[in-house]
Amino acid sequence: MNPPMKNPLDWIENDLERIKEKDLFRILTELETGQSPDITIDGKNYILLGSNGYLGLSVDPAVKEAAREALEKYGTGSGGSRLVSGSTDLHRELEDCIARFKKTEAAILFSSGYLANVGTISSLVGEGDVVYSDELNHASIIDGCRLSRAEIKIYPHLDTGRLESLLCGDGGRKCRKLVVTDTVFSMDGDVAPLKEITELSEKYGAALMVDEAHATGVLGRRGSGATEHFGVEERVPVVMGTLSKAVGSLGGYVAGSHKLVDFIRNRVRSYIFDTSLPAPSLAASIAAIRIIENEPERRERLWSLIHRFRTGIEGMGLKVMPSDSAIVPVLVGEAAPALRFAAVLRERGVYTPAVRPPSVPPGMCRIRVTLMATHTEGQIDAALDAFKAARDIVSDVK
Numbered sequence: 001m002n003p004p005m006k007n008p009l010d011w012i013e014n015d016l017e018r019i020k021e022k023d024l025f026r027i028l029t030e031l032e033t034g035q036s037p038d039i040t041i042d043g044k045n046y047i048l049l050g051s052n053g054y055l056g057l058s059v060d061p062a063v064k065e066a067a068r069e070a071l072e073k074y075g076t077g078s079g080g081s082r083l084v085s086g087s088t089d090l091h092r093e094l095e096d097c098i099a100r101f102k103k104t105e106a107a108i109l110f111s112s113g114y115l116a117n118v119g120t121i122s123s124l125v126g127e128g129d130v131v132y133s134d135e136l137n138h139a140s141i142i143d144g145c146r147l148s149r150a151e152i153k154i155y156p157h158l159d160t161g162r163l164e165s166l167l168c169g170d171g172g173r174k175c176r177k178l179v180v181t182d183t184v185f186s187m188d189g190d191v192a193p194l195k196e197i198t199e200l201s202e203k204y205g206a207a208l209m210v211d212e213a214h215a216t217g218v219l220g221r222r223g224s225g226a227t228e229h230f231g232v233e234e235r236v237p238v239v240m241g242t243l244s245k246a247v248g249s250l251g252g253y254v255a256g257s258h259k260l261v262d263f264i265r266n267r268v269r270s271y272i273f274d275t276s277l278p279a280p281s282l283a284a285s286i287a288a289i290r291i292i293e294n295e296p297e298r299r300e301r302l303w304s305l306i307h308r309f310r311t312g313i314e315g316m317g318l319k320v321m322p323s324d325s326a327i328v329p330v331l332v333g334e335a336a337p338a339l340r341f342a343a344v345l346r347e348r349g350v351y352t353p354a355v356r357p358p359s360v361p362p363g364m365c366r367i368r369v370t371l372m373a374t375h376t377e378g379q380i381d382a383a384l385d386a387f388k389a390a391r392d393i394v395s396d397v398k
């Protein structure tokens with residue numbers, strides 16, 4: 001008789017146990033509403049303080065109407081990859097709109113920001129090349145670097161001195177070099193010194209790629225992001241971004257020269273072998289970018305709420321990380337108190353999740369607060385009261 005078959009996936013149970021022992025097990029929280037400041041979970045009302053929809057545009061009436069019209073005209077799905085049957089006039093219109101917004105010659109869409117980073121980085125550099133990456137870059141950048149098989153040189157967070165010494169040390173190497181950085185860092189909310197990084201890339205002959213995911217709609221006079229804020233729009237050759245955050249829709253993009261866009265269209269696998277974005281998302285993005293450009297008062301309001309929240313948290317002795325964006329992380333420390341902190345906030349009617357490893361380094365767990373232009377002052381003040389209560393109840397905050 002054959003011995004009983006062992007389930008080849010038995011190891012998963014042990015792996016899950018190890019995650020649970022470290023307080024790192026993740027579960028889903030289901031929202032029953034859209035990304036508005038007031039949400040419902042399990043029929044109970046909460047103030048949402050953890051959305052990347054910084055301008056509230058995913059529920060904006062004009063944006064929703066644009067999506068509705070596109071839905072009527074084009075339907076729900078795109079039916080194919082861009083190079084087969086999945087290209088429409090709306091795809092081209094959004095690409096032109098992004099190129100204008102980012103002040104580049106051209107732009108190209110991906111189905112997500114993740115796919116834009118992974119595919120673009122792994123095609124711009126390969127074996128024998130070097131990529132220089134900030135240690136806190138987003139996972140999609142890290143994965144793109146790994147997939148490329150280029151040598152990865154990680155420099156300490158925001159450390160342009162170290163970046164320069166790495167670039168200088170490789171001065172004699174005849175290979176492609178790529179510097180890649182988030183402009184606003186997703187977990188810390190701080191901003192890369194883009195002017196210096198641009199100058200260093202130019203000085204040492206490296207291409208520069210920036211990820212504008214959290215800067216779009218928040219930084220710059222027109223809200224186009226950090227390249228605008230730092231006045232380097234015409235100097236950064238590869239500008240990546242996502243439409244899933246302040247733009248309130250879905251999709252990623254790369255903006256740059258016509259040649260770069262032609263290269264991506266012909267070489268990048270996550271573009272070529274992927275079904276294109278559906279029309280309602282495209283139309284929503286076009287409408288949202290129009291609002292971002294034409295209604296700076298929404299951004300001004302967002303900044304005033306960021307300031308109000310930061311000042312309140314600092315005043316109660318909690319540790320706010322030195323961010324300069326709509327991401328205001330309150331440092332807690334270990335995973336267990338971070339979970340308790342988030343639970344107290346939730347009991348007091350505020351929903352904002354605790355961020356734990358691997359999203360952040362061990363011992364650096366935080367409540368990653370994100371503000372939206374659509375919050376009211378009353379909601380911010382109510383949230384601050386909840387933070388005060390959590391501070392008093394959770395004793396082992398860093």
Ligand SMILES: Cc1ncc(COP(=O)(O)O)c(C=O)c1O
Pocket residue numbers: 112113114115117138140182185186211213214242243244251252
């Ligand atoms: C900095 C950064 N880059 C890229 C992405 C990926 O974008 P998307 O969610 O559109 O895939 C994200 C968000 O998840 C991000 O925070």
